[in-house]
Amino acid sequence: MSTKIYNGYRLAPRTLPELAHWLRDLRRRLAREQARLIRAQLRTLVVFFCDTGVLAPNPEAWQAELVSHAARTGETPRSLTPESFWGTSPFSYALWTCADRQEAVRETQHRDPAYDWSAEACFYVDGSALYATFYAEQPSYQTLWEAAPGVEPWPYWNNTDRPPEVSAREWAHRAAVWRRVLPGVPVEEGLHAMLVPPNGVFQPMMPERLLHPPISVRARARVAARRALQTTMPPGVTADTPLGLRAFRWLDWMASSAGEAEVRRVAKTLAPQLPRVILPEWLQLSATELWALWHPDIPLVPEPVKRGELHAP
Helix, strand or coil, X not given: CCCEECCEEEECCCCHHHHHHHHHHHHHHHHHHHHHHHHHHHHXXXXXXXXXXXXXXXXXXXXXXXXXXXXXXXXXXXXXXXXXXXXXXXXXXXXXXXXXXXHHHHHHCCCCHHXXXXXXEEEEEECCEXXXXXXXXXXXXXXXXXXXXXEEECCEECCCCCCCCCCHHHHHHHHHHHHHHCCCXXXXXXXXEEEECCCCCCCCCCHHHHHCXXXXXXXXXXXXXXXXXXHCCCCCCCCCCCHHXXXXXXXXXXXXXXXXXXXXXXXXXXXXXXXXXXXXXXXXXXXXXXXHHHCCCCCCCCCCCCHHHCCCC
């Protein structure tokens, strides 16, 4: 049976009060990083909501992009429906998306790195020595964990060769230690600690704070260009190509020089159509109000929805 403990660490020996103090300090730093990540994701979603609305040729296309297409790819909150769309603001859309994606992670136990802001650790004692395994989807969390005082990466695996910088004697020692401290499931063998909760604290956040630092028009145009090219058939793909294979070949084409050139070409045409900045006052306007603001010459079929009539998720 293979053993793979890629996330194993050796910690400086500490008493329980010392460990509690160390964890308190680490949690503060992780909480600050979590707040930064949540703001960045909310900002991305707000910009997505606004840019798709500005670029949409008609209201039906905007509604379809955020409700129909995005729902198929898991990017739209389940609480956003065709009926509620026109009463939704960019800020509420961002909040609902984050809440729904996090709920889906909890319900399905499937990985979703963009929306999993939790971090956990399990601690194990072997004599006077202290070891831990660390769990987080965010690379910046791992950076903070490894930068904490007294943390030393101490992985072990037996399904392939050991690292060249680790001696055979040291590798065998690690194997023996991990067998002793971790004979079964980590959460059943060690002391489990939630370092930052999965949800974070983003509901009380002021919407205006999401706009700083702004996302450049060039970066937004590239995102819009990739969306616009999603229906493009790359070389070697036809309507008869299975959907799964078509998606992989599209991704390969996007990563190729030809795909990159096409992204640049389309982005160059879209960039002038995008607003230079997302204005703070847009964040809590309904989609109805925003469409009238951005496209005064293209009327909406539904009656205008005011901010006081926003649909609850």
